[in-house]
Amino acid sequence: MKTNALLLSLILSLSCGKAFASTADAENFLKKSVGEVVEVAKNAPDAPALASAVRPILLKTISFDAMTRRAVGPGWRQFTDAEQKDAIGFFTTLIIRTYSAKFTPGELPDVVYKAATETAPGRVEVATTTLYKGSRYEVIYRLEQPDGKGWRVTDVVIEGVSMIANYRGQLDAQFKSGGAGAVLGSLQKSINSSK
Amino acid sequence: MLFLGVIVSVLAPEAFAESSRIYSYTTQGAVPVDLNKGRLPKNSYETYYLESAIPQSSRPVATPKPKATPKPKATPKPKATPKPKPEPTPKATPTPKPAAITVSKKSSPAPVAKPPKSSPKPAAPPVDDLDEYGDTVKIADPIQPVNRGMFWLNHQLYTYIARPVSKVYRTILPKPVRTAVHNVYDNAEYPVRVVNHLLQGKPGRADLETRKFLLNSTAGVGGIFKPSDRFPSLAEVPSADTGQTFAKWGIGHGAYVVLPVIGPRSVRDTVGLAGDVALNPLTWVPFGGVAQAISIPLSTPNTVRNVDSRLNAYDAATENAVDPYISLRGSYIQYREKAASK
Numbered sequence: 001m002k003t004n005a006l007l008l009s010l011i012l013s014l015s016c017g018k019a020f021a022s023t024a025d026a027e028n029f030l031k032k033s034v035g036e037v038v039e040v041a042k043n044a045p046d047a048p049a050l051a052s053a054v055r056p057i058l059l060k061t062i063s064f065d066a067m068t069r070r071a072v073g074p075g076w077r078q079f080t081d082a083e084q085k086d087a088i089g090f091f092t093t094l095i096i097r098t099y100s101a102k103f104t105p106g107e108l109p110d111v112v113y114k115a116a117t118e119t120a121p122g123r124v125e126v127a128t129t130t131l132y133k134g135s136r137y138e139v140i141y142r143l144e145q146p147d148g149k150g151w152r153v154t155d156v157v158i159e160g161v162s163m164i165a166n167y168r169g170q171l172d173a174q175f176k177s178g179g180a181g182a183v184l185g186s187l188q189k190s191i192n193s194s195k
Numbered sequence: 196m197l198f199l200g201v202i203v204s205v206l207a208p209e210a211f212a213e214s215s216r217i218y219s220y221t222t223q224g225a226v227p228v229d230l231n232k233g234r235l236p237k238n239s240y241e242t243y244y245l246e247s248a249i250p251q252s253s254r255p256v257a258t259p260k261p262k263a264t265p266k267p268k269a270t271p272k273p274k275a276t277p278k279p280k281p282e283p284t285p286k287a288t289p290t291p292k293p294a295a296i297t298v299s300k301k302s303s304p305a306p307v308a309k310p311p312k313s314s315p316k317p318a319a320p321p322v323d324d325l326d327e328y329g330d331t332v333k334i335a336d337p338i339q340p341v342n343r344g345m346f347w348l349n350h351q352l353y354t355y356i357a358r359p360v361s362k363v364y365r366t367i368l369p370k371p372v373r374t375a376v377h378n379v380y381d382n383a384e385y386p387v388r389v390v391n392h393l394l395q396g397k398p399g400r401a402d403l404e405t406r407k408f409l410l411n412s413t414a415g416v417g418g419i420f421k422p423s424d425r426f427p428s429l430a431e432v433p434s435a436d437t438g439q440t441f442a443k444w445g446i447g448h449g450a451y452v453v454l455p456v457i458g459p460r461s462v463r464d465t466v467g468l469a470g471d472v473a474l475n476p477l478t479w480v481p482f483g484g485v486a487q488a489i490s491i492p493l494s495t496p497n498t499v500r501n502v503d504s505r506l507n508a509y510d511a512a513t514e515n516a517v518d519p520y521i522s523l524r525g526s527y528i529q530y531r532e533k534a535a536s537k
């Protein structure tokens with residue numbers, strides 16, 4: 001009985017320890033990435049310069065592959081390899097623009113990190129309160145380990161509005177109206193017409 | 196299921212007898228039940244199964260028809276003497292029993308061939324990774340063509356009227372002054388929040404809201420400054436409005452509508468807006484005569500600062516969108532869902 005209890009406590013402590021390490025790793029990864037973005041935003045002269053400067057940081061921080069697949073939804077399976085590649089490329093540009101548009105060069109957010117939570121194995125949510133331009137926003141970052149190794153951001157939820165859920169509604173409608181071609185066309189059009 | 200069976204057997208006994216044969220398990224295996232005018236035997240404590248719930252191997256080879264068939268010409272067949280079959284073991288027949296009709300759970304003798312009660316259900320399909328966000332944004336939009344028209348009209352209003360007004364507002368008033376204007380009007384809307392906190396059954400939040408109001412009205416010089424932001428408990432009190440209160444009461448969104456100038460709303464939040472207007476002290480000043488002279492300068496800065504903040508939200512939702520209409524609708528619904536869940 002005593003041995004069983006010891007074994008159980010050992011298993012529990014190991015599993016909890018592992019979960020804690022996961023959430024802590026994810027949180028540290030996010031803090032580092034957000035810190036790099038803020039540093040770039042501080043020095044960028046204007047919005048286009050900011051967008052191009054944050055691109056390399058976001059490419060190593062965000063899983064654009066997972067984001068694009070989920071934004072398109074089950075229709076993704078009907079995309080050819082070439083169409084998938086194009087879609088990921090277009091969506092990456094769009095997401096980087098959307099994210100960098102939240103920042104005004106020279107204005108720095110004050111980010112307070114709350115406790116990270118493991119929502120499922122390999123999935124962590126980091127909630128933050130961000131004070132920016134005099135307003136307080138609740139921003140949640142969703143992170144995963146897509147390849148089982150490093151952490152990547154797979155969604156950003158600002159005041160309850162999920163970036164991916166929002167694109168999902170739009171791209172789903174496009175897919176239903178004209179399949180992969182309509183999705184790619186609409187992404188391309190959006191990139192061309194965006195400021 | 197029993198309820199359904201009883202209803203069907205009462206309303207259409209013939210149909211019941213014709214379409215579904217009923218079995219019970221005995222030591223001889225599954226045996227058809229002799230239905231009396233489509234009804235199960237009275238005062239029976241046996242457990243009965245629809246034919247579809249009986250494994251094929253357990254069914255008698257020649258299924259005799261029930262005695263009470265509606266067809267008078269049918270030759271009455273001898274009463275159920277099914278061919279004895281080898282007793283199926285539960286292991287060999289892991290059939291689920293979805294269609295069991297249990298008359299009573301009182302000590303029925305455990306039949307040998309009864310399928311296991313806790314037979315394993317087929318595993319639920321795993322959640323499709325690609326469909327994770329499938330149900331995030333759902334609202335009925337039955338008048339979408341009208342809404343899209345109104346969305347276009349609002350876009351023109353925002354572009355040609357609101358945006359220039361906002362630009363002038365931002366040019367004339369430096370940021371600290373704009374913040375002060377925002378703070379004063381936000382503080383004045385205290386009754387909207389406190390009443391709705393109470394209506395939502397949250398007296399603790401109403402208490403914090405009152406403390407915040409008193410602190411900002413006194414130390415914050417009539418709400419110009421926001422000393423409450425220095426206290427996390429006061430800074431993070433969630434806002435409350437009548438639409439949220441309706442949501443807390445279990446009232447759904449209803450349809451999605453785009454209102455002129457105001458923009459996206461659900462029917463629920465449109466009704467809630469009327470409650471917010473009624474609770475807002477800025478609307479208590481009566482119009483007409485001398486009062487109007489007070490009312491207009493009182494409400495104009497509030498209107499302008501509302502336009503300014505509305506434009507920010509509009510731009511955030513529609514810039515870089517594939518379909519700005521759907522993007523704004525999705526953002527609005529997600530935002531309101533979150534607000535209601537706080």
